[in-house]
Amino acid sequence: MSALPSPMPAGPSDDWLDAELRRLLAFGRRIIHPAGGAAWLDETGAPDLDRPVHTWITSRTVHVHGLGALLGVEGCTPIATAALFGLRTTLHDDDHGGWFSAVDATGAPVGTAKSCYDHAFVMLAGATAVTARLPGADALLGEAMHVFEQHFWDDSSSRVVDEWDRSWTTAAPYRGLNAAMHSVEAMLAVGDATGEALWHDRAARVAELATRLAATYDGRLPEHFGPDWTPDLDLNRDRPDDPFKPFGATVGHGLEWSRLLLHVEATLGERAPAGLLATSRLLFDRAVADGWDVDGAPGFVYTTDWDGAPVVRERMHWVVAEAIAAAAALHRRTGEQVYAERYAEWWGFVVDHVQDVERGSWHHELDPTNQPQASVWPGKPDLYHAVQATLLPRLPLAPGLARAVALSADA
Template sequence: MLPASSWLRSAPHRRWLDLQGQRLLDFSKPARIPDGFTALGDDGRPMKDGGADSILTARMTHVYAVAAGRGLPGCAPLAAHGVASLLGPLRDPRHGGWFEGPAQAGGRKQAYLHAFVALAASSAVVQHVPGADQLLKEALDVWDRHFWSEDEGIFRESFAADWSDEEDYRGANANMHSVEACMAVADVTGNAIWRTRALRIVERVIHTLARGAGYAVPEHYDRNWTLLKDFHRDRPTDDLRPYGMTPGHFVEWAHLLLKLEAALLREGGSAPPWLLDDAIGLFRTGMHAGWARDGAPGLLYTVGWDLEPVVHNRPHWCQAEAMTAAAALLKRTGHGQYEHWYRTIWDYIDLHMIDRGQGGWLQELDRHNQPSAVVYQGKADLYHAWQATLTPLLPLAPSFATAVAIMDN
């Protein structure tokens, strides 16, 4: 359905995407440290006193596994390093599961992290990375046994190290990334239950709760699904659970719904028609609430319940997800408005986010589009930015690793 003039059909544009993706992969390679991967500073070097981070390690493992499937040198060994780290120093050898840092540091076990471990393992399995099958088996066992709530059709949020003390919280963010991971796991294992679980999450969080809020996405609930409107009011710049709502998540959900629709159609021949309607509504509300609300371009971080800006800073991932959603809607509908948004957002990323001095993408900009570090510090990690360069090159389904294995080989 794409018009001939679409950037998605343009060979020079597709080569540009490939080049930007390869530059990001090269920039992030110094993030490898003995126990996994760590955050990079603005200069592209590991941040001082930064240790292995399990979320970053899982994300990097996923990205480098998919990149290895594209035949890019240096990526397969990095994916193997990530798998070994997740099976070794980052895993809890006593109770199973993963902490946010090395196992000896302890802490709580978060659904957000475990979704990325499952995603990483599934991508590594596709590329036959050593240890990937074991990692996927352990990840799915933990994910299924401790986090999935069959009664609710949702993933629980967090536990103490021994799986006691379940948190009195239900969060949209962790479940959003679980939708992505569920689709990838379904593709890799052939087990359709994971795709069904993705649909159940979407039905609750988006088709019921967000649709009832005009396609804004409230994120914070207690275990009885009572909305927590004051959650983190004193921490509006929290990096994972900020006060209010996050337009970047509205648009991120939008493209995940289209990927889920495509996956259901590809595997079973049918999908709920509301997936497209909800994706359109989410993108419309997200861009209305978040884009250029203070006169300067860019998608801001958070808004309040009245959709008025709370944190004006522009994280890199919000721009990447807005662009990805525009690309997905353009592929799905062919409508010119999404071509406009696709070009507009890439223009913004190119002129403001890509750091041509020190490499990589800037992590965050302020309301004047100057570099900032209020919410996030250091350079952006690969996950959102690199996937933004790959998504326009691939169909909506199957998931990244499976699609690359099918199309590039």
């Protein structure tokens, strides 16, 4: 399949984006773990078999290689199919249903909690796999939807429950905006794959939570909450660089929400909640003002406090990937040149500092002087954000990635 067209007036060419997509996917060619599922990859793309097999990494592998399969990228279909088989077998809890967060090399669960974050990614994987017509995809997506509806979707509050014990007996008191955000992404994809508008409507209902929080906290989104969704602004102040629950405002999530709100708006059209574009702009502007080039070197800091001062100054690859995607989305929505200029600027940063042209993929973490390090993210386990950054600028705001790529292939 030829490269997708790009609406961006600045930044990399279509051919460059297509080549970068293929280079990234090639880095993951060894990702399937002998025990099933996707392995954690080291700096060179070799599987680190001493680390557990994670559901979120396996699900993202199905997703990105499923997109590659839809694009006709050689070798992607067997990788996506094998990762999907790992979700159906190695990582699946056959006794109680749903998915473990991780298993060791023998297939034994590493912890038994069932997380909304993981299950949202299983739904995303299932939606992409159904669109790519991978074997076993329909059954996987069907179960993932059922488990999510039964245990994680709280219809009365239009929000999600973050975590359960293995047997679905007791829900943890913690609520998190990260799981809610990826649930929005997954529900949009499920609605695209199934044609069931209910899932799009649910995504919009959760998006209204982000809109209210952004207005209340001047664009710095609280991440952590109690069971009644009261924000806990001090959580993990003593370990602010936690990879999944960092203290303070997470700059990259502000950018990710900025983009997702525009996808919700485009998907629902006249049924979309009011104010999504305004909130998208607010989140984008706040993340850029607080996070970009604020400490003596280019790059986005990881987190800030509630006054916008940097807390964790390391640069994570996924943050600039989301910045690129958000700028592209806002340019597509508004046509305003400032977003095209930011888009081009941030791709320049990726080329100068983040791409690893020698060993493959992108450096997952840079220190505050933009030198590679691995204090939060050792190795290179994640292709999801970078692959999407090469695709989102070339596709409409709706439908979502898998459906849009499939429609482009059929055109």
